[in-house]
Amino acid sequence: MFQRFAKIFDFYRQGFRSMRLGRTLWTVILIKLVVLFTLARLLLPDHLQNFPTDRERGAYVLGQLTQPPPRP
Amino acid sequence: MLESIDLTQVDWARAQFALTAMFHWIFVPLTLGLSFLVAFFESIYVKTGNPEWKRLTRFWMGLFAINFAIGVATGIIMEFEFGTNWSNYSWMVGDIFGAPLAVEGIFAFFIEATFFAVMFFGWDRVSKKTHLFATWMVAIGSNLSALWILVANGWMQLPVGMSFNPDAARFEMQNFWAVLFSPVAVSKFTHTTSSGFMLAAVFVIAVSSWFLLKQRHVEMAKRSIVVAATFGLIAGLFVAFTGDESAFTNAHHQPMKLAAMESLYHGGIPTGLIPFGILDPAKQPGDGKDAFLVKVEVPGVLSLLANRVLTSFVPGIDDLLYGNPQQHIMSTGDKIARGKLAVAGLTRYKEARQTGDAAAAASALEQLRANQDYLGYGYLNRPEDAVPSVPLTFYSFRAMIALGTVLMLVFVLFLFFSWNGRIAEQRWLLRLGVLSVFLAYLASEAGWIVAEVGRQPWAIQDLLPVTVANSNLSSATVQTTFFAFLIVFTTLLIAEIRILLKQIQTGPEGH
Numbered sequence: 169m170f171q172r173f174a175k176i177f178d179f180y181r182q183g184f185r186s187m188r189l190g191r192t193l194w195t196v197i198l199i200k201l202v203v204l205f206t207l208a209r210l211l212l213p214d215h216l217q218n219f220p221t222d223r224e225r226g227a228y229v230l231g232q233l234t235q236p237p238p239r240p
Numbered sequence: 241m242l243e244s245i246d247l248t249q250v251d252w253a254r255a256q257f258a259l260t261a262m263f264h265w266i267f268v269p270l271t272l273g274l275s276f277l278v279a280f281f282e283s284i285y286v287k288t289g290n291p292e293w294k295r296l297t298r299f300w301m302g303l304f305a306i307n308f309a310i311g312v313a314t315g316i317i318m319e320f321e322f323g324t325n326w327s328n329y330s331w332m333v334g335d336i337f338g339a340p341l342a343v344e345g346i347f348a349f350f351i352e353a354t355f356f357a358v359m360f361f362g363w364d365r366v367s368k369k370t371h372l373f374a375t376w377m378v379a380i381g382s383n384l385s386a387l388w389i390l391v392a393n394g395w396m397q398l399p400v401g402m403s404f405n406p407d408a409a410r411f412e413m414q415n416f417w418a419v420l421f422s423p424v425a426v427s428k429f430t431h432t433t434s435s436g437f438m439l440a441a442v443f444v445i446a447v448s449s450w451f452l453l454k455q456r457h458v459e460m461a462k463r464s465i466v467v468a469a470t471f472g473l474i475a476g477l478f479v480a481f482t483g484d485e486s487a488f489t490n491a492h493h494q495p496m497k498l499a500a501m502e503s504l505y506h507g508g509i510p511t512g513l514i515p516f517g518i519l520d521p522a523k524q525p526g527d528g529k530d531a532f533l534v535k536v537e538v539p540g541v542l543s544l545l546a547n548r549v550l551t552s553f554v555p556g557i558d559d560l561l562y563g564n565p566q567q568h569i570m571s572t573g574d575k576i577a578r579g580k581l582a583v584a585g586l587t588r589y590k591e592a593r594q595t596g597d598a599a600a601a602a603s604a605l606e607q608l609r610a611n612q613d614y615l616g617y618g619y620l621n622r623p624e625d626a627v628p629s630v631p632l633t634f635y636s637f638r639a640m641i642a643l644g645t646v647l648m649l650v651f652v653l654f655l656f657f658s659w660n661g662r663i664a665e666q667r668w669l670l671r672l673g674v675l676s677v678f679l680a681y682l683a684s685e686a687g688w689i690v691a692e693v694g695r696q697p698w699a700i701q702d703l704l705p706v707t708v709a710n711s712n713l714s715s716a717t718v719q720t721t722f723f724a725f726l727i728v729f730t731t732l733l734i735a736e737i738r739i740l741l742k743q744i745q746t747g748p749e750g751h
Contacts, residue, residue: 183361193306193739197313200732204317204725208324211721215711216327222408229331230409233708234587 249715250707253325256722258692260318262685263729267311269684272386272433273440273475274304275379279372280467286372296460298363299748300444301375305360306743308382310736314729325718329699329709335412336402336419337392344388351381386436387429394425397691398493399700404612406589406605411700423489428691431482434475435644435684441472442647442680445654447744449673452664457747462663465673469654476648483641484545490694491546494701495555496626497694500633502542503531504556507567511554513541516638519631525557525624557630561623572623575702579618582611616703625705628696636689643683650676 184190219225278301285293319341322330330337358366358374366374395401401418402411413419445468448461490498498504503519504511517535543552553567563571585607592601608615620626650672657663663670695701699709 179361179365180357183357186361190305190309193309193736196732196735196739197309200313200728201316203728205320207721207724207728208317208320211717211724216323216331225331226408226410229328230406230586230590232328232712233409234583234590 249713249718250710252715252718252722253710253713254706256325256718256725257318257321259722259725259729260314260321261688261692263733264311264314264318265685265688266681266733267307267314268386269432269436269439270307270443271304271311271382272436273438273471274300274307274443275382276437277440277444277468277471278304279376279379280471281464282372282375284467286368292459293463295748296463299460300464301359302743303447303740306736306740308356325711325713326699326709327711329704332410332704332709333395333700335410336395336399339413339416340388340391340419344385347381347388348385351377352385355381383433386433390429390432391420391422391425393691394422394428395419396698396700397428397695398422398424398489399703404615404703406586406608407593411703424493427482427485427489431479431486432687434478434482435687437475438472438479438644438647439680439684441468441475441651442676444468445472445650445673446675446677449670450744451747453667453670453674455664458664460748462658465654465663466658469651469658473648473651473655476644476651479644487545488548491554494695496557496560497628497633498546499555499557499560500628500630500694501637501690502554503630503634504542504554505531505558507554507556507559507564509553510540510543510550511546511552512537512539513545514538517634519634521631523630525561525627531630557627561626572617572620572626575614575617576620576623578611579614579616579620581618582608582615583618585609585611586615614702616698616700616705616708619705619708620697625697628694633690633694636686636693640683640686640690643679643686647676647680647683 216225216228219228278297281293281297281300285291285297355374355377358371359378362371362374399411400422401413401415403414404410405412419425444464448464448468451457451461487498487501490501502514503517503523505523505525514532514535514537518533520529520531520533523529523531540550542554544550546552546554555564555567555569559567559569561572563569563574585604588604589601589608592598592604617626653669654663654673657666657669697705697707699706
């Protein structure tokens with residue numbers, strides 16, 4: 169069993185080590201994800217995460233459905 | 241109620257999601273189709289044992305990998321935006337979307353990730369048949385991932401298999417199979433994936449045509465063209481069939497979308513189809529004027545397509561807005577009235593629950609349930625708010641069909657000249673082949689414009705308009721992130737295309 173996992177691990181390790189184009193590609197993708205997530209986190213807060221429980225989140229949305237709050 | 245909603249902010253939020261979705265859709269259809277083409281190429285290699293097919297397969301597989309990886313990144317951003325820009329919507333549909341997206345995640349992780357690694361790393365480490373199995377599993381897994389996303393989108397267009405919980409302000413799934421097999425979900429999945437197959441076929445033809453124009457890898461290019469053109473032609477027939485099915489489901493479940501697609505204001509028996517027309521930009525619902533400056537009409541065909549009965553009535557925008565008693569069509573004004581009763585019932589229910597008045601809560605709940613099917617209309621001010629952008633929907637629909645028809649002709653021409661052995665000499669056709677990749681992407685994006693603009697103003701058809709679905713953010717914030725995303729997406733798209741083009745220029749020598 170352990171040998172099987174070791175073989176699988178070695179399979180992936182050798183595969184990633186042999187990547188050439190893949191490394192450049194994944195670098196570009198990681199840059200994209202980091203930049204976009206950072207922008208989104210800084211500028212677009214998820215309001216619902218301010219509420220600690222599902223009950224409070226539901227109450228907030230119900231409030232939106234019945235009477236939207238004043239604009240900020 | 242709507243007076244406090246910043247419509248500018250809503251429009252910027254819609255624009256941002258549209259931007260992200262359209263960038264994502266640059267990569268996804270190629271993944272869907274190229275995965276199967278690579279599986280076909282490798283199947284031929286395993287069957288024939290000819291190493292040239294292996295070299296060919298590895299070349300296309302490299303391009304598939306680049307495109308696949310980039311598409312994953314754009315998809316993650318979209319799911320993140322659900323929570324940031326559309327938090328009300330995300331909360332309300334969480335129970336419905338949770339199941340399909342969870343299944344999609346499982347498929348993506350276990351099938352694609354596992355077999356993807358075997359497909360890429362296992363060429364000289366597993367048997368031919370094991371490797372071929374892994375390649376087919378990646379193709380099937382990729383398309384099954386698309387299924388769950390499209391089931392979720394299909395539910396937005398036809399919300400079935402659920403009930404609304406007023407205490408939690410959520411739609412709760414009651415019947416998973418109704419959601420999975422909704423007619424909109426089925427037609428959307430089959431039409432979208434088959435259009436991806438067409439696009440991938442065009443991509444292979446375009447790259448192969450470029451090789452033939454440069455007189456490089458001639459035999460590889462010819463082989464690729466034959467398989468891709470055959471695949472594309474079959475996929476194109478399926479696109480046409482499923483497109484017809486999509487129009488049929490639109491007619492029965494989203495009649496306003498169909499009316500906008502056709503710029504049809506007054507229905508009739510029968511109703512004609514307008515394959516070509518120029519809209520009058522001054523046309524407004526209810527003004528009684530002709531919607532067209534110029535048009536070519538084929539009598540009765542829209543009745544046939546919408547209802548499969550030549551002598552059937554197809555409602556127009558004015559019929560849907562102002563009602564048509566002879567055709568038993570309720571006016572949007574009446575729906576708004578009932579929607580406002582539903583919203584009032586929901587408001588009274590919330591207040592009664594807060595005060596602990598059980599009798600008032602029961603009465604309010606009864607009012608909500610009696611009018612719940614029109615809940616979303618309660619947030620509209622006037623009937624005309626229920627009309628999507630007719631010009632955008634109309635022209636995008638025609639662009640999609642016209643370009644799709646051109647691509648079918650491209651497939652036929654490439655097959656014809658491949659069959660008589662003269663493909664390499666037809667430089668005019670090879671240049672058309674290279675250009676056709678842009679036509680395919682335009683058609684692909686146009687289709688999504690029809691689907692998503694045509695369903696406006698609804699985030700969930702009839703139940704939740706986009707004005708209520710979005711998060712409470714300032715328009716300046718959303719505007720800033722729109723332009724920031726645009727700059728980042730465009731910059732990285734250029735980098736990603738350069739990687740793809742470099743790999744194409746390297747050719748199969750790199751394998």
